[in-house]
Amino acid sequence: MQRSTWRTWSGTVGCAPAQLVRPTGEDEIVQAVRAAAGSGLTVRAAGTGHSFNRLATTPGVLLDLTSYSGVVAVDRAAGEVTVRAGTPIGVLCRELDRQGLALENIGTLAEQTVAGALSTGNHGTGLAHPPLSGQVTRVRLVTADGVARDVGPGDDPDLWGSVRTALGTLGVLTTVTLRCVPAFNLRLRLHSEPLDALLERFTHWAGQSEHPSLNWLPWTDRVSVRSIDRTDEPATPRAPLRRYASTLDEVRCGITGQAGRVGGAGTVPWLTSRVGGLWPDSPYIDTSHRVFTFPQPVRFLAMEHALPLARTADALRALRPVLRRLGAYSPYSVLVRVSAGDDLPLSLAHGRDTGYVNVTVPRTAGQIEILRAAEHVLREYEARPHWGKAHTATAEVLAPRYPRWKDFQRIRTLLDPAGVFSNEYADKVLGPVPATARDRAPAGAAQ
């Protein structure tokens, strides 16, 4: 019998699990974990597959959580919302909006699941805001013994810190409770300025807007600066349509990337200059989640590294000649964002205010070289690769970059001594689980 296959959103990674299970209730998750553990199979949970690496793949049992979705409860008095793990962030935000509530800060993607985003250290931008895990007040997860447990701030601090960024290795999250705030509007402003001038005042710039980001086409000397800030003013007319400017920009990247392959790299700047100005870049105001996120239909590959904020400008300066040499006329801009630090053992922002440098390339094979070269440069700046994006770092490289690495490993050994929630990729980036796990005989192999 042919096995079901599962692929990531980017389509570059997939697997043929021994069993593909789509639970619709926590009891089914418990059953699946117990059955797998009993028969010596490993288990991985998956959301919408928006990670770019092999993190969610398995030759054992794949629990696709996308059918386990929806809001469980809103506690207005506590300012909290509890959702099923497979709920897309956009679905949650729309439901909150209907109730006059919102999440404080989110990334750019509405489609990914709450649990998938949390598990890989997902972040938006803003120096007053840590990654998404900072908004989480409780989680419930099914551990390797098949028991569903609630974990919150009153528990062992190592456990509470670890379960909020765990790469799916501590168990299957079933519900996540997040802090929510009264719904609010955001004003988005765009302007362009010379890259060098902005890098000179990078840390100051990072604090000037509540949610700042910049996009830089590496073959140009100017950056496009996005500033997003709270406002009490009402939404501007036709505001919901304005978010599609970013979508159109992504489509433009896809088209110019293809044109560059056919017509030569030199066609990319030509097309960019013509197609780039089709939509207005005047400020607009809309409800928060529609400003934070935008539809992203064009599939690509991305790597993102988290650096100490104070070293981010130097890293971008070092990246410039490398990207110009290799990615001459890349249609995709380098995206730079920031966040507050936190204290989670595997958080990308652990212990420091953080600058995130994201490099995107088309999915064509030769482009991987650009990501490798960028990774090589950023490595010199105490960089931590985004857990959900493309990178080549192994546990040996990563462990010294996370001061609480051992705290996480202690919790992992405690909750999953036999490596039920392991896969080859998790072993590569976190190190192998204790020897007993090595005796497991997974059926088949991830592709």
Ligand SMILES: Cc1cc2nc3c(=O)[nH]c(=O)nc-3n(C[C@H](O)[C@H](O)[C@H](O)COP(=O)(O)OP(=O)(O)OC[C@H]3O[C@@H](n4cnc5c(N)ncnc54)[C@H](O)[C@@H]3O)c2cc1C
């Ligand atoms: C277009 C696009 C835009 C993006 N934008 C951002 C951004 O703005 N900011 C940012 O930080 N990142 C961003 N990312 C990266 C993205 O946030 C992560 O890759 C995230 O993990 C995707 O969530 P998912 O639901 O697709 O999870 P998957 O890719 O399916 O899984 C990721 C990990 O989560 C684990 N997991 C999933 N569900 C569970 C569960 N129920 N219990 C335990 N573990 C689980 C999996 O085992 C795996 O280890 C973006 C990615 C894309 C493709």
